[in-house]
Amino acid sequence: MWSFFHKLGSPPWLFGIAGSILRWLLPITLVALAVGLVWGLLFTHPDFRQGNSYRIIYIHVPAAVVALAGYYVMAIAGAVSLIWKMKMADVAMKACAPIGAALTFIALVTGSIWGKPTWGTWWVWDARITSMLILLFLYLGVVALYEAYDNKEAASKACAVLSLVGTVNIPIIYKSVDWWYSLHQPASIKFTGESTIDASMLYPLLLMIVAFYGLFTCCMLLNMRAELVEREARTNWVRKLAGAGARR
Amino acid sequence: MSRQRRAPGTGSFCLTLLRRQLILAARRPIEIGNPLLFFAMVVALFPLGLGPAPDKLADFAPGILWIIALLSSLLTSDTVFRSDFEDGSLEQLLLAPQPLYMSVLAYIAAHWLITGLLLALVSPLFALMIKLPEQAIGVLVGGLLLGTAVLSLVGGIGAALTVGLKRGGMLISLLILPFYMPVLIFGSAAVQNAIAGYPAAPYLAILGAMLCLAIALAPLAIAAGLRISVDA
Amino acid sequence: MPTESAGAALLSAAGLSLERGGRELFRDLSFAVQPGQLVQIEGPNGAGKTSLLRILAGLSRYGFGGSVQRHAPQLYLGHHAAVKALLTPRENLAWHVAGECAHSDLEIESALERVGLYGYEDVPSMTLSAGQHRRVNLARLYLSSSPLWLLDEPFTAIDKSGVAELEQLLVSHVEGGGAIVMTSHQPLQVAYRVEYLSLRAGLAA
Incomplete structure (x- = not known):
């Protein structure tokens, strides 16, 4: 057990293991993404009320689900880095923030595109949309804080504290936004119920959610490898790696 | 060691810190006046932007007052630890044989006393200026008293994380404004309910609960942030 | 008060190493500070003297290897005077x-x-x-009851007579059973055994 933790703290080992995970995870993810997209966009029935426009959920919902989960991955990595002082957890945490921000942004944009034909407007101050917007701000805060520090180790620690504060706050923010919305809810907009989704539409959606988790993990590992090489640029193993790459 | 003496108790140390911060603020009264002036000037902007119609202003008054309170608390948060960081007092505070949790609370309490408390006390004046119905003023003051304390605590987290940075001013708003939102929602809802004649106590109770949570947890984050900033 | 009692170290450091910007400043630095020791850290600018003092004081908490154990209250005076301009x-x-x-x-x-x-x-x-x-900051030395002093360039911006007086104070502190770890660009003019801590080699008399 301890030797595992010890290995986890060693950059070359982590770099290698991230590489070998990527070798099989990346192809699987790409295949799942392609299958899910084709299945969802071409081979499902159009919705009886929304027609074909609903198909954007195959991007929108997975992006939103993974964006939220990503924040918790980031916060847990931050907690590990603060409590056990594991430098590699820093690297993982730093890798999460831009990906999460991108996914949140995708979820917002696709939601807005979906909103135009469905509700007749690009933007609605609905509880879930508002919460996603706040999540985007939280992610951007972490990214901006990291960039503002010159000392990258301090930057990681500061971001870890910030993401933990965010973790405590997210349920409060979500609950208060929910509550705020139910107080002000305009009567003119009706939402399609969640439970009405047909199984033939659900399976590709589940596949896409899994594929997005895979995509998140792949991006995170790629990001981590880049960060590791940058941080350890002066060490022997990176020199060897660069040398091997140059000779090839 | 002929001069061996014990360190002062935590309580008296915190009171000393509180007194020190308050006297420092009192010696530069413009620092205390600035947030209030800011509050007054922004209140004056809204009728210019929205038009002077009293009923329209009254509709927006709860939100306007709370947003301005939020902003003036935000603007002063940046300064809570900055001068102490720059002259080296902060590193001495971190080395003090005292629980940092309590010392940090003393700093935040001082900040709240010179911004939030004063803001809450003068808010009835501004409320009348933008035609907030009179029956809601008590709730506004009560909500501001609780809410600005939460804002000071949360703002302290942002201040602690950015105090070591040369250009922390803009960053702090990005970091902590999302955390201000629940306070804004419940604070203005309390006032709106009071205007409509419904009980506002539940909303004040939620603000109180947020304050309890913030008192329990925010000093931990602030202390961690200060240690990181001093070390960077 | 005994000055050389083993095991009564005020501060001990084991295997300290520090790297900044990819450059190794010191490595495997182990030493203990006993009561009665007056230690001056040696090294040119940028050798890591201030960093070492901050590690010993506990202000630096990460980015270095090794461990520091503090057994006694300490007083740290850094580059900044920690004097508030608005207070007397x-x-x-x-x-x-x-x-x-x-x-x-x-x-x-x-x-x-x-x-x-x-x-x-x-x-x-x-x-x-x-x-x-x-000088206001240095007045804390007269008030302090901490046995261990960590002083970073205490002579900066102090005039000649002030330096002499400060040296006197340092000697009387270590003679009274305290200990001092300090950095200074000028050699100490004291009638006391000064030990030199080289960041390359460790502690030597």
Whole structure:
């Protein structure tokens, strides 16, 4: 057990293991993404009320689900880095923030595109949309804080504290936004119920959610490898790696 | 060691810190006046932007007052630890044989006393200026008293994380404004309910609960942030 | 008071190493500071003297290897004077954030007198010079009851007679059973055994 933790703290080992995970995870993810997209966009029935426009959920919902989960991955990595002082957890945490921000942004944009034909407007101050917007701000805060520090180790620690504060706050923010919305809810907009989704539409959606988790993990590992090489640029193993790459 | 003496108790140390911060603020009264002036000037902007119609202003008054309170608390948060960081007092505070949790609370309490408390006390004046119905003023003051304390605590987290940075001013708003939102929602809802004649106590109770949570947890984050900033 | 009792170290460091910007500043530095020791850290600019002191004080908590054990209260004086311009020297000392101990007015007055600030107790510190700010900070040494002092360039901006007096104070502190770890660009002119801590080799007399 301890030797595992010890290995986890060693950059070359982590770099290698991230590489070998990527070798099989990346192809699987790409295949799942392609299958899910084709299945969802071409081979499902159009919705009886929304027609074909609903198909954007195959991007929108997975992006939103993974964006939220990503924040918790980031916060847990931050907690590990603060409590056990594991430098590699820093690297993982730093890798999460831009990906999460991108996914949140995708979820917002696709939601807005979906909103135009469905509700007749690009933007609605609905509880879930508002919460996603706040999540985007939280992610951007972490990214901006990291960039503002010159000392990258301090930057990681500061971001870890910030993401933990965010973790405590997210349920409060979500609950208060929910509550705020139910107080002000305009009567003119009706939402399609969640439970009405047909199984033939659900399976590709589940596949896409899994594929997005895979995509998140792949991006995170790629990001981590880049960060590791940058941080350890002066060490022997990176020199060897660069040398091997140059000779090839 | 002929001069061996014990360190002062935590309580008296915190009171000393509180007194020190308050006297420092009192010696530069413009620092205390600035947030209030800011509050007054922004209140004056809204009728210019929205038009002077009293009923329209009254509709927006709860939100306007709370947003301005939020902003003036935000603007002063940046300064809570900055001068102490720059002259080296902060590193001495971190080395003090005292629980940092309590010392940090003393700093935040001082900040709240010179911004939030004063803001809450003068808010009835501004409320009348933008035609907030009179029956809601008590709730506004009560909500501001609780809410600005939460804002000071949360703002302290942002201040602690950015105090070591040369250009922390803009960053702090990005970091902590999302955390201000629940306070804004419940604070203005309390006032709106009071205007409509419904009980506002539940909303004040939620603000109180947020304050309890913030008192329990925010000093931990602030202390961690200060240690990181001093070390960077 | 015994000066050379093994095991009664005020501070011990084991295997300290530090790397900044990819450059190794020191490695595997182990030493213990006993009561009665006056230690001067040696090294050119950028050798890591201040970093080492900050690690010993506990201000640096990551980015270095090894461990530090502190067995006694300590007083750290860094580059910054920690003097508030809006407070008078008396207030600065009485309400100091270091929270070491509570001082009576009399003690503060005599400490300020000894650093040559007699008559300046109640003028706002912003009217004082940089050297006088340093002196206000040094007055804490007269008030301190901590056995271990960590001093980073205490002689900066202090005039000649001030330096001589400060050296006297340092000697009387270590003779009284305290210990000092300090950095200084000028050699100490004291009638006491000064030990030199080289960041390359470790502790040597």
